[in-house]
Amino acid sequence: MGIESLLKSNILVTTVDAVVNWGRKYSLWPMPMGTACCAIEFMSTLASRYDMGRFGAERLSFSPRQADLMVVAGRVSIKMMPVVIRIWEEIPEPKWCIAMGACASSGGVFDTYTLVQGIDQFIPVDVYIAGCPPRPEGVLDALVKIQKLVEQDSIKKRK
Amino acid sequence: MLKEYLPILILLVFAFVFAFGTLLLSHFVGPRKYSDVKGEPYESGIKPFMDARVRFSVKFYIIAMLFIIFDIEIVFLYPWVVVYKEIVSQGIFIFIEMIVFVAILLIGYFYLWKRGAFEWE
Amino acid sequence: MNKRPEIEEIKARFPESYIRDEEFRGDISIVVRKDRIFDIFKFLKEDENFLYNFLVDVTCVDYLKLNEIERFAVVYHLYSHKNNSRIRIKALVPEKDTVISSVCSLWKGANWMEREVFDLFGIEFTGHPDLRRILTPDDFTGHPLRKDYPLKGRGERENFKVVK
């Protein structure tokens, strides 16, 4: 004799989490930390052929204040790493991070004195995309994975 | 008489409820984690050199003032236009009245023009 | 074989700083000592039958493992629009005093290239407007492109703040 049977079928009962997550999932504002070749491939994902707009993440926010998702697209040198860390801290919770391409995930082909071998040593990365540069379909698949993570998020955990 | 204003009241109430509702909702639903870096101004990823509250040229302030003056002038035109149709049949006075109002402001406009308040460089 | 006129001219005008000249695959390169390098360039730029008015590149090679008279050689590539000819001047710089005079006053394009050589090789350019590091971060120690610097660096790429 739950509440549902009282309300019959004309009122939908849901939790605040489900509504908030559903809203956030389909309107992620990515912050493109585009440094190198992966940024060009990220542009292809946004352009008309592969069209990230179908997934709701088309509106780029270059200022971290309104971003939900940081996409580190390209290799990160030791001079750029403090900037990436600072911008990651400036993004308000809840936030997610994608390491796009081999260079951001693990330093890629450049094992040199000036390249950070993978940004996950310093900032928490949720989804890695393999490829150098990954195809736009790979980026879209990573976005769908991030949307699944956004679904499981909950207000209680964050308090 | 009061009944005509009911829709406006409903609009105001709805706006008030919606505005403060979303504020309260985000206050309870949104997380708040303060960190020192999050409080600093964002300057493309670099620690800002100096505070942005700095004395810059006065021309920005003057242009803002001029805008307000002439904007208010337009606001006064609105009610005049609404009632213009009915009253103009009784007499031409309403038209003269507005011409005088606009003329006074035109004098101010030419004075500013001569003083060079509009040169930007 | 008849040498290029530039080589004859430089051998004639700067005999004490001229060391040797090489010709390989059509590239002419003149190896000189570093002390009168500025006059050589002023001559090459202003002389009316050479007119090397375009500085293509300033770089440096670390001859640690090869047998060269000095360890470093600052290599300049010049090109003249008038008679469409290229030349390479190599100024040898000993390891002890790695100082050479800057050519910024002749060609403004040399500014950043000299700063890059200073940053990656540690060769100072006297008379340079603002000689600072250009590619590596400001607190970087050491000069990475020298042969004795390890490829994977000395740990600069690991010490950053970890954010959870």
Place this chain on the structure above:
Amino acid sequence: MEEKDLDLQTEILVLNFGPQHPSTHGTLRIVMELSGEVAVKATPVIGYLHTGFEKLSEHLDYNQFICVTDRMNYLSPLNNNIGFAIAVEKLLGIEVPKRAQYIRVIMAELSRISDHLLSIGAQALDLGAFTVFLYFYEEREKLYDLFEWATGSRLTTTYTRIGGLMRDLPEGFEDAVKKFCKGLPKVIKEVEILLNRNKIWLGRTRDIGVVSGEDAVNYGLTGPCLRAANVEWDIRKMEPYSSYDEFEFDIPVGENGDVYDRYLVRMEEMRQSMRIIEQAVENLPEGPVDIDNPKVRIPKKDDVYNTMEGMIHHFEIFMKNRGFIPPVGEVYSSTEVPNGELGFFIVSDGGRCPYRVRIRPPSLVNYQVFPMMMEGRMLSDAVAILESLNIIAGELDR
């Protein structure tokens, strides 16, 4: 208003036009000193994408380094591959067969068009014309299809090898290129209608970032920035390489070297590139694509498996401390890439890996003219000037 301004002691605001910025398209940082809106002084700070290519080149052999070169100018990777391959072939003193030269010309010009498409598209995007970016990007996607079909990857192509190409052009590639060259002029025409006499576009680009001819040469500018300053100089004409002298095309030259002229030069250059491509596709010679010197270029796969010499030569090149033995010497070779002159100075000590590879990027030299252009202009002009120089952080910081 000017003289009263002085005694009001307005202060200078030092602002970061930082490494993470929507319109720097990469990691470029400019420290701007602004009085009000006008930039009093602008000093670029570079090095945020320094990846140590030159240090890496001392540990990779010649064919391996080709894969690194197309991460430099990632707007037109094929031009870097071809530039490095030509430099090493000059070092070895070998000449690739005619067909390979023609294919290299076709690929270089296609890559030049794709670079100009994105450079003008990004500039239009930042100055407010989003449609131009989408129109041009769709053309660039068509080019990606061609590159992927011929080389196997959209962006990081690694198509050339020392002494030839990775493989010959696939069947039907020539008509696909012809079809593309028929479609592109229409799009370029559309964009010219949109932009060439557009009041906003002219206002944002006319007489901004002016550089005179002598200054351009003194600063060492090359490519569209130099040609827009009324200096007619193009390596493809002056020092023809890879059989460029067999095609006729002309070099577009601007008058007063401002942002608008650079835009016009790039648009015209795309048309000239299409002319070259059509001529190259017309008389594409038959024949092999690699030189038949097994010491340098690995033999065909079926030779490797079926013949004894093929297998020996294959392992001779690929074994750990073997590889082909270049002569001892130093070589400088430069090619005309979309941004200017890309030079490779290779010092070889006869070993498997080059002793030193110095890459002369056009972006590093073109970017030095930015402070001179920026002084006295408004902050919003920085976007127009920066985009017109088409600075790519990958080749700028190497």
